[in-house]
Amino acid sequence: MNITVIGGGVGCARFVKGVREHAQRSGRDHRIDVVVNTADDWWVSGLRIAPDHDSLLYALAGVNDTVRGWGRDDESERVAAELQVWGTAPEWFTLGDLDLGTHIARTAWLREGLSVSEVYRRLGARWDLGVTLHPATDAEIDTHVLIEGAEPIHFQEWWVRHRAHLPATGFAQRDIADAAPAPGALEAIARADVVLIAPSNPVVSVGPVLAVPGMRDALLAASAPVVGVSGIISGAVVRGMADVCLAAIGLETSAEAVGRHYGARATGGLLDGWLVDTSDAHAVDALAPAGLTARAVPLWMRDADSSARLAADALALAADVALAADAH
Template sequence: MRITVLSGGVGGARFVLGVREWARRDAAARGLPEDAAHDIRVVVNTGDDWWLAGLRIAPDHDSLLYALSDQNDQQRGWGRRDETERVAAELQAWGVTPEWFTLGDLDLGVHIARTAWLREGTPLSEVYRRLGARWPLGVTLVPATETEVDTHVRTVDGQLMHFQEWWTRYRASLPATGFENTGVASAQPSAGAIEAIAGADVLLLAPSNPVVSLGPVLAVPGMREALRSASAPLVGISPVIGGRVVRGMADACLAAIGVQTDAAAIARHYGARSADGLLDGWLLAVEDAASVDGLTRAGIPTRAVPLWMRDADTSAALAGDAVALALHLG
């Protein structure tokens, strides 16, 4: 079975880990090699990418790469473990990089490799393949688009800044009036993304930030049409539990586009496929079970399940619930 996940951010990486763990357990239960039962593809948000010190930085891709390869720093929640920052200190001393965005030395190795290949003219999809070939990831990562579509934030005082500055430097504390994906009008989905969606048996929207992690993916011209025309059912997972975001500052992003920090409101933001939206099904937390009937009546079959991904067991259970709902709907 092919499972395709649209993902971005640390929450998305955590969910993809759960999907991989569920697939391994399902294969073992059926007496199959762990890599034989399921083909997992991940369409990765590129809207967080940016240029810094002449290097192409790709936070969402690298969060997935490090998590799936077990290279991630679980204490900090980002970057690589056993990291040093000597080069970052030198770059900041020279005024080349800001003090609010630190690049680890091991992390810099990835950015240098990525940038070198891109400057040689290597397509981003091939860069993903080369970076992913170093470790046994158990999934295939593909970019949402080959085009640079960096996300910028417009604040209430009229500033327009890169998303990374708004998010990392200001911690989303500057009220925003909107988000712009520069260059998206001329973008198109990558061939890998189209193939992953069209060939899927199950489509999943990870519990990622709906605005800046999944929003840029869905903003690529042709992406929504590819999802709506896919034969596989699409199930989304709420990034909000009991009216609170699970991680990060997604509430500030939602407020900027006029969407409540509420599981039902986010489902309606995505919309039902039957009403020209995207969702065939939705998972929300047991804490939000009161919204199940209303969403189901609105054309989005909804289930209330445990959403907290505390460890491999709970993450795999959530992935299993998402797959089960998709197969039920299919």
């Protein structure tokens, strides 16, 4: 089975690990591709930083810091301290020494003229990930946050330095109108037997992927069912500050609201199926008039078992909506 996941960040990394775990336990041949959000990327100290990609890379390689939730395990920060003394790195954005090795390699390859897709391939070849990572686009589409009464700032400054406390009125990806989906991303969607939208931030992780010109069209044209997994449980975000992002675009923090935001593919939206937590079971009937087939299952990914079960539930819903479509 060809499984393609779309998303970014820690929630996506945990979910993809669950998909990989389920695939390994099933004993069947699976190909897993992940189309990764690149709009969180930015330049620091002359280096290209890619937080969403690196969260996935390190987690799948088993070298991530599970306590902080980002970066490499068993890190030191001597270089970051030196960069701050020199005034070339902001004190609120600390990078570990091992992590900096990744950024230096990435930047060196980019300056040699390699595409972001090729850089992904080279970085991923170091470990046996069991998964292939693809950038949503090879273009730079850094997200900037529109601030009430002030100039826009880069998403990372708003997110990390200000902890999303500055009143945002919207989000914009720079030069995204001139971007195109990375070839590997389009191929992963076209060959998929199922497409899964990870429980990632719907505004700044999944949203920029869909905003790349041609990406939404590719999903609408895909023969595979598209199933999403809510990152909202009982009206609260599982991790991060997605609630602030949702509020900035006028959405409440609920699994039902995010499902409506993505919309049903039958009416020009994104999804064929939508998984919500058992605590949000009321959303199943509420979303039916919108054309969404929703199902309530346990969404908490506490360990390998629960993560693998969630992946299995997502694939089961995909199979059911595909059967229903064939019946009609």
